[in-house]
Amino acid sequence: MAEEESIYRVKFVNQDQVYEVFVKQIFQSDMWGFIELEEFVFGQRSELLVDPGEEKLKQEFAEVERSYIPLQSIIRIDEVKKEGVAKISQSRGNVTAFPVMPPPAKK
Numbered sequence: 818m819a820e821e822e823s824i825y826r827v828k829f830v831n832q833d834q835v836y837e838v839f840v841k842q843i844f845q846s847d848m849w850g851f852i853e854l855e856e857f858v859f860g861q862r863s864e865l866l867v868d869p870g871e872e873k874l875k876q877e878f879a880e881v882e883r884s885y886i887p888l889q890s891i892i893r894i895d896e897v898k899k900e901g902v903a904k905i906s907q908s909r910g911n912v913t914a915f916p917v918m919p920p921p922a923k924k
Contacts, residue, residue, distance in 0.1 A: 823896050824886075824896070824897050824898070824900050825839065825896055825897070826838075826893075826895045826900075827840060827854060827886070827891070827893075827902065828893045829886050829890045829892055830892065831890065832906050834906065835892065835904050835905070835906045835908050836865070836903075836904075836905055837903060837904050837905075839858040839900040839908070840854045840855060840856055840858060841855065841858060842855035843894065851885040851886060851887050852863065852885070852887075852888060853883055853885055854886060855884075856883075857878045857901040859871065859874070859875045859903055866882070869885065873905060874903045875903070887894075
């Protein structure tokens with residue numbers, strides 16, 4: 818009996834938008850404060866209807882072997898049984914960026 822590969826749904830904030838992508842590999846990066854995403858999974862479409870959000874993500878991550886996402890941008894990571902539709906939505910409601918320290922005052 819072959820062991821099924823895990824698939825992860827990752828939601829993160831990128832420039833005031835929420836990205837939802839599916840990947841086969843996810844790691845804590847050696848670069849402090851980042852999560853590594855590898856092996857992006859996009860649905861195989863045989864229908865005529867094309868989701869523009871999924872197509873944009875597919876193009877954005879087409880040549881990407883590994884993506885480093887800042888920890889403070891991660892909203893949620895779920896292990897799922899199969900991939901769904903990758904999408905981009907507007908950040909609204911209670912999704913806010915992690916506070917950062919303001920630059921030091923100039924003298």
